Amino acid sequence: MAQVERPLSPHLQVYRLPLTAIASITHRATGVGLGFGTLLLTWWLVAAASGPEAYAGFQWFAGSFLGLLILFGFTLALCFHLLNGLRHLFWDAGWGFDKVVSHKASVAVVAGSVILTVVIWLLAFIL
Numbered sequence: 001m002a003q004v005e006r007p008l009s010p011h012l013q014v015y016r017l018p019l020t021a022i023a024s025i026t027h028r029a030t031g032v033g034l035g036f037g038t039l040l041l042t043w044w045l046v047a048a049a050s051g052p053e054a055y056a057g058f059q060w061f062a063g064s065f066l067g068l069l070i071l072f073g074f075t076l077a078l079c080f081h082l083l084n085g086l087r088h089l090f091w092d093a094g095w096g097f098d099k100v101v102s103h104k105a106s107v108a109v110v111a112g113s114v115i116l117t118v119v120i121w122l123l124a125f126i127l
Contacts, residue, residue, distance in 0.1 A: 019106040027084045030077040037074040075120055080113035 017025075047058035061067045087105050090096045096105050 018103070019110075020102050023084055023087075023106045023109060027081060027088075030081040030084075033073070033077045034081060037070075037077065040070065040074065072117070072121065076113060076117045079116040079120070080109065083109045083112050083116070 044058055044062075047054040062071060087096065087109055090105070096102055
């Protein structure tokens with residue numbers, strides 16, 4: 001029996017994912033990241049309840065470059081997850097399934113999460 005030469009299915013190196021798919025994947029990833037980020041918040045609360053020495057240790061880490069980078073990433077993930085969750089609520093209501101509207105909403109989620117993160121951090125340093 002002769003083997004039939006069939007075309008291979010497209011894979012991730014060939015196929016270009018639409019922005020809505022990337023936003024959906026990122027929404028899941030930020031959800032996992034927020035779960036791990038909650039451990040940082042738990043450390044903060046436990047350190048605050050444990051006394052000045054423990055809290056000073058947390059403050060040292062949170063003020064370091066790595067700590068600030070993690071906190072910035074946590075803030076960005078929180079903003080993205082919030083705004084993309086709102087987009088999903090609109091989808092649940094039946095709005096925004098059109099291809100153009102869905103793409104614009106994804107762009108708005110990405111831009112809004114970056115802007116909101118920058119505003120939060122600017123306000124944190126000003127206040």
